[in-house]
Amino acid sequence: MTERDEIERMLRSRLSELESRASALDDALAALGGLRDASTDDEHDPDGAPVSGEWSRLTGIRHEIEAEIAATNAALTRLAAGGYGVCARCGSPIAPARLAARPTATLCIACAELAGRRP
Ligand SMILES: [Zn+2]
Incomplete structure (x- = not known):
C-alpha cells in the first residue's frame, strides 16, 4: 500500500x-x-549562571526530542499493527489533515480537545 509506505518513510x-x-x-x-565541572572550583564564577541556564x-x-522519538516509534508500531490514524480514545479515523500536520497524533x-491538548 503506497500511502502507508509513504507514511512509514516519512x-x-x-x-x-x-x-x-x-x-x-x-x-x-x-x-x-565539562565546562561546569571545570568551574566548580570557583564559587563566584561569573560564567556559572549562564552555563547552568544553557544546561537547563x-x-x-x-x-522534548526524547518524547518525540518515543511518539514516532509508537506511530511506526501502530502503522505496522494497523492501528495508525485511528483515534486511541473513540476509534474514529483521525483526519488526514491532522495526521499531515502531526504524524504522531494518537x-x-x-x-x-477533550483531553486538553492542542491539535
Ligand atoms: Zn477520538
Missing part, C-alpha cells in the same frame, strides 16, 4: 532527524558538563 526520516538532533544535543551537553535549556529540548481532534 516517520523513519523524522526519526533519524530526531536521533541526529538528540546526539548533537548530547555532545553539547557533554561539552557543557538544552536539557529541556533534549527531553487522538482525533475532538478527543484531543
